[in-house]
Amino acid sequence: MNEGNDHFTSVPGGDYGLPRKASGGISGDYDNDGWIDLFMPIAWTDFGTQTNALLRGLGDRTFGVVTDCVIATDTVGGRGTNAAAWGDWDGDGDVDLVVCNMEDGAFFYRNDGHGQFTRLTTILDQMGTIIHAYWGDYDNDGLLDLAVTYWDGTYHTGLLGTRTGTRTTGSSST
Numbered sequence: 001m002n003e004g005n006d007h008f009t010s011v012p013g014g015d016y017g018l019p020r021k022a023s024g025g026i027s028g029d030y031d032n033d034g035w036i037d038l039f040m041p042i043a044w045t046d047f048g049t050q051t052n053a054l055l056r057g058l059g060d061r062t063f064g065v066v067t068d069c070v071i072a073t074d075t076v077g078g079r080g081t082n083a084a085a086w087g088d089w090d091g092d093g094d095v096d097l098v099v100c101n102m103e104d105g106a107f108f109y110r111n112d113g114h115g116q117f118t119r120l121t122t123i124l125d126q127m128g129t130i131i132h133a134y135w136g137d138y139d140n141d142g143l144l145d146l147a148v149t150y151w152d153g154t155y156h157t158g159l160l161g162t163r164t165g166t167r168t169t170g171s172s173s174t
């Protein structure tokens with residue numbers, strides 16, 4: 001915890017009952033209450049299908065496990081989820097989420113407000129293993145764009161146009 005005097009102190013993380021293969025938290029204030037929330041990807045699972053986890057910041061230095069949101073109830077096959085990225089894709093003032101799965105493509109969630117999301121069908125569904133995703137405004141038009149790194153036998157980096165779901169450029173590397 002940042003003490004505001006160039007020092008950090010360790011605070012207990014708490015036990016949220018998550019599988020031990022949670023691979024890190026991706027922070028974002030999805031409900032716009034001013035408190036950071038966490039998406040926790042569950043990776044390299046050998047438990048069959050698995051769900052990821054969403055933790056909501058409660059404002060008292062603890063988190064609550066969210067169970068009534070599609071992000072936390074969608075099942076992921078294969079080896080689970082690599083990573084995720086929050087970004088306000090549709091520019092409506094709340095962060096949306098792209099979830100990068102090892103064998104199930106990516107899940108793209110639009111934030112509907114009030115703590116709920118809708119999973120959209122996008123080209124990302126068919127892209128196999130998604131290693132990572134990054135939001136940024138590469139053409140400086142004020143709209144977020146999305147770059148993904150994915151694997152279909154070789155590694156690729158693809159750049160997706162904002163809102164259209166259409167891959168506009170791409171390059172591959174090994």
Ligand SMILES: [Ca+2]
Binds near residue numbers: 030035036037057
């Ligand atoms: Ca929040």
Ligand SMILES: [Ca+2]
Binds near residue numbers: 087090095096
């Ligand atoms: Ca949004």
Ligand SMILES: [Ca+2]
Binds near residue numbers: 136140141142145162
């Ligand atoms: Ca842009």
